[in-house]
Amino acid sequence: MKAIFDQIRKLMQPAQWASWQTLIFLSIFSALTAALTSPAPPQIAERIISSFGWVFLILGxxxxxxxxxxxxxxxxxxxxVGPWIVGALxxxxxxxTWEGRAVPTPTAFVSWPPISTIVWSVPKFITTNPKTKSPLYTTPTPANRQNIILVLLANLVISCWFQFYFVVQNWxxxxxxxxxxxxxQSAFVRELQPSGQRVEFSRGVDLLDAAEKSVKQRLEGKPWAQVERWLSELDQEFPAVRNEAFAQLPQIAENQLWNLDGRVVSDAYDLELHGIWQGPSARTDAYFLTKTCRIAQSQKAAPPQQLQFSSPAPPAVSLPQTQAFGTVQCGAASSPDFLSTPETDG
Amino acid sequence: MFTDVLPLRAILFQLLFIVLAIAIEAMVLQNYLGIGQKICIQYAATANLVVTIVGWLIFFLVEPLLPVVLKVQLIGYVFYDRISSPVLLIILAFIIFISAFLLKLVTIEGLDRILDINQPTRETPDKITPNKPRFKGRAQRQPFSELPNRSLAILWANAASFSAVTFVLAVRTYA
Structure with missing residues (x-):
């Protein structure tokens, strides 16, 4: 037990005042002090003190x-690898950092290799003055210069890979x-957990759900005659549904690559909604997702406001007065169907 | 924001191509210029790394400016390996070849200046044959094609490495 404490003590206790332990202790002290400062919004004191903490930590x-x-x-x-640890700090x-302070920012990632290279190359620019033992700037030897150039370039290539990762994330x-x-099939990227085709990533499903909502809003509970007229004039009516559906989606660049199409496929009024992907596809064929909505009429009692409570006749008299209403029932979006020629009609 | 889609394949291919290009170019330079192996590898490594970095930088600068049509094609190429406009790709490859050659020329000149190497190619023939000083006069009258011409050597080296990379890409595509 005593031996362990002695060892810890030996590790903690700096051999002399000018040592890395001193700097680390200063850093911890700064962090504690920063935590004690007032958390009021400008946080100037906290920022200054925590900066000192960071600088001491880095130097230590x-x-x-x-x-x-x-x-x-x-x-x-x-x-x-020491310089790369210091460079990371x-x-x-x-x-x-961002994302709840868990991940360094993209800038931090991209600048990590070249900054580490600078840390790595510092000793090559410094020589010791033989008389005063003080550091002195020196031009590196040609061999060292070549090494610095190659290490810097290699690290810049790694920076480019980091940056490419972030470009892909943006895409x-x-x-x-x-x-x-x-x-x-990609020659560039790889999913760590490849799972083949996954329809849940396709925003065609979202698009079709939005379209379903829009269609329901228009037809559900509306008088049957109005529903039939709407269906027969689908060509004129559908653009409004399309605009509404796209407006419900998050506005991202990909929306331009989707098209929404609707058509009546049977006399019993099956409305087929197609979400058509017009962007590049892993196969030669373009693909589309389908959602089929059955639009039927149902007999319902006339809405209560038509009851004449004020009239002397009892309300039950008006019960046989029924009216046909539209109902819309939609299935789930289908898995992708492939087209040999992309649908052009929009 | 961060997904598990990593550009691992791009990194592996790039490593392979850089190593391949450095090896081939160092060999070609050594054959043409008759200078030491080490300096040839240094030339080839520096030049290829610089070309790689400048290429990436141009990509990062141009990519956000691309019109949507081209950007979608680019993403389709990166994600699905689908080439939607082969003509554009061939024109791009040609431009890249020429720019890579010019950039390598500039890089190697710059490297000489940084490393204080004074015109190694012109002096090397003398160094190789120091025991035959009487041929010095004749060496000046050597036919032009036999003179180690550095630009030409770099052009050949560039062509050789591009051919090798193209070959690997072709094997990957058609095999």
Missing amino acids: TWWFVYEPEVKKKLKLYELF ICVYLFG LVEYPSFRAQGFE
């Missing part, structure tokens, strides 16, 4: 990873339906 870590024993342990296949400090936000068909 920097010092720590260059301790000879630590440096030996931090080698990954002959590559000393610098980037998080400079560019912050998936703006064009989410691309995911519905899986990326097995």
